[in-house]
Every structure is written in C-alpha cells, then in structure tokens.
Amino acid sequence: EDQVTQSPEALRLQEGESSSLNCSYTVSGLRGLFWYRQDPGKGPEFLFTLYSAGEEKEKERLKATLTKKESFLHITAPKPEDSATYLCAVRRGSGGGADGLTFGKGTHLIIQP
Amino acid sequence: EAGVVQSPRYKIIEKKQPVAFWCNPISGHNTLYWYLQNLGQGPELLIRYENEEAVDDSQLPKDRFSAERLKGVDSTLKIQPAELGDSAVYLCASSGAGGPTGELFFGEGSRLTVL
Numbered sequence: 733e734d735q736v737t738q739s740p741e742a743l744r745l746q747e748g749e750s751s752s753l754n755c756s757y758t759v760s761g762l763r764g765l766f767w768y769r770q771d772p773g774k775g776p777e778f779l780f781t782l783y784s785a786g787e788e789k790e791k792e793r794l795k796a797t798l799t800k801k802e803s804f805l806h807i808t809a810p811k812p813e814d815s816a817t818y819l820c821a822v823r824r825g826s827g828g829g830a831d832g833l834t835f836g837k838g839t840h841l842i843i844q845p
Numbered sequence: 846e847a848g849v850v851q852s853p854r855y856k857i858i859e860k861k862q863p864v865a866f867w868c869n870p871i872s873g874h875n876t877l878y879w880y881l882q883n884l885g886q887g888p889e890l891l892i893r894y895e896n897e898e899a900v901d902d903s904q905l906p907k908d909r910f911s912a913e914r915l916k917g918v919d920s921t922l923k924i925q926p927a928e929l930g931d932s933a934v935y936l937c938a939s940s941g942a943g944g945p946t947g948e949l950f951f952g953e954g955s956r957l958t959v960l
Contacts, residue, residue, distance in 0.1 A: 775938070775952050776936075776949075832949075
C-alpha cells in the first residue's frame with residue numbers, strides 16, 4: 733500500500749527564516765511526486781511535479797527536490813503570504829488501483845511577520 | 846478561463862438525510878475526480894472518471910455513495926443516507942485532455958456537516 737508521510741505536521745517561522753518540509757514515500761512504480769499548496773477554505777493548488785531522483789524545481793521562494801525515498805520543499809526567506817498547508821502526493825505506476833494521487837496529511841506552515 | 850466549479854459550498858443536514866454535490870470541471874478536461882478531505886488530513890480519492898466512464902471507484906462506499914457523470918462533463922456525487930462520519934469536505938478536480946499528469950485542478954470544495 734502506498735504511503736506518504738509528511739513532517740513536521742506544523743511549522744511556525746519568522747519572516748525571512750528559511751526552512752525545509754519533508755515528504756517521505758513508499759510506493760511501487762513511482763510515476764511522479766507532486767507538491768500542492770492549500771489555503772484555508774480552498775482546494776489544493778498545484779506547485780510542482782518531480783519524476784526522478786536528483787530532479788529539482790523552483791518557483792519564487794520555493795524549491796522542491798527528490799530522492800529515491802523522500803522529497804523536500806525548501807522555503808527561502810519566506811513571507812507571510814507563504815502561510816498555507818503544503819501537501820505532498822504520489823502517483824503510482826500502472827498495475828491496478830487509482831491513477832489519481834495519494835496525498836500525505838500536509839504540513840501547516842505559518843510565517844509570522 | 847473558469848476553474849472547477851462546485852456547489853453547494855456548504856451543506857448542513859441531519860443524519861439519514863440524502864445530499865448531493867455538483868461539479869463542473871474545466872472545459873475540455875476529460876478526467877474528473879472526487880476526493881474526500883477530513884479535517885487535518887490530505888484528500889482521499891473516491892472516484893475517477895475518464896469522460897463518462899468511472900475507471901476507478903474502488904474507494905467509493907457503494908452502499909451509500911453514488912456518482913454519475915452524464916455526457917462526460919458535469920458530475921454529481923450523492924450520499925444516501927448520510928451518517929455522522931460523512932462530515933467532511935468533498936473536493937472535485939479535473940485534469941487535461943492529454944491524460945492524467947498529476948496536475949489536478951481543484952474546486953473550492955463542498956463542506957458537509959451531518960448532525
């Protein structure tokens with residue numbers, strides 16, 4: 733069974749204080765690891781897709797990296813508007829089951845001014 | 846371009862009552878998903894459609910949940926009868942005509958409270 737574990741569950745940072753969120757996964761035949769952002773009362777919003785170990789993607793203050801067992805979402809010099817829940821998800825290879833995504837529980841990030 | 850539209854945004858019902866949620870995906874998106882999200886949890890897939898065909902409904906509790914996607918566009922998710930444990934946010938998502946890539950576009954969700 734696919735498993736996606738995110739840590740920490742919650743993180744409070746000061747504005748400008750860089751940090752990293754972790755996503756460890758267990759899946760057979762990974763066909764992509766995804767990061768989404770979710771604001772309160774909204775649906776998740778797509779950020780990145782990573783397909784192979786060593787791959788990196790960047791968007792503004794966010795950078796996502798991938799190894800064979802985990803992914804990191806690095807946040808550099810965050811601003812209060814980066815406050816949100818960050819969700820990690822995996823897409824399995826073929827061989828039965830959903831072609832949808834399996835999500836972790838998310839990391840609730842708060843950036844204080 | 847309009848995003849994924851869901852209604853109602855909020856619904857409060859008593860247990861054993863029926864409830865239905867509606868979703869209009871992004872125009873041209875062939876794949877439609879219904880997810881359930883409990884408080885403090887990530888979304889969990891209930892059902893996936895490719896056009897009008899339900900290609901994966903293995904996680905849908907079929908004793909009380911049903912879904913349809915007539916004409917391969919709009920979709921409706923129904924619960925009958927609702928139970929207390931069904932209180933959650935029901936998210937609809939769609940993805941592009943090129944096949945599921947993992948880039949899902951979500952609606953704002955329908956929050957259900959069962960009393």
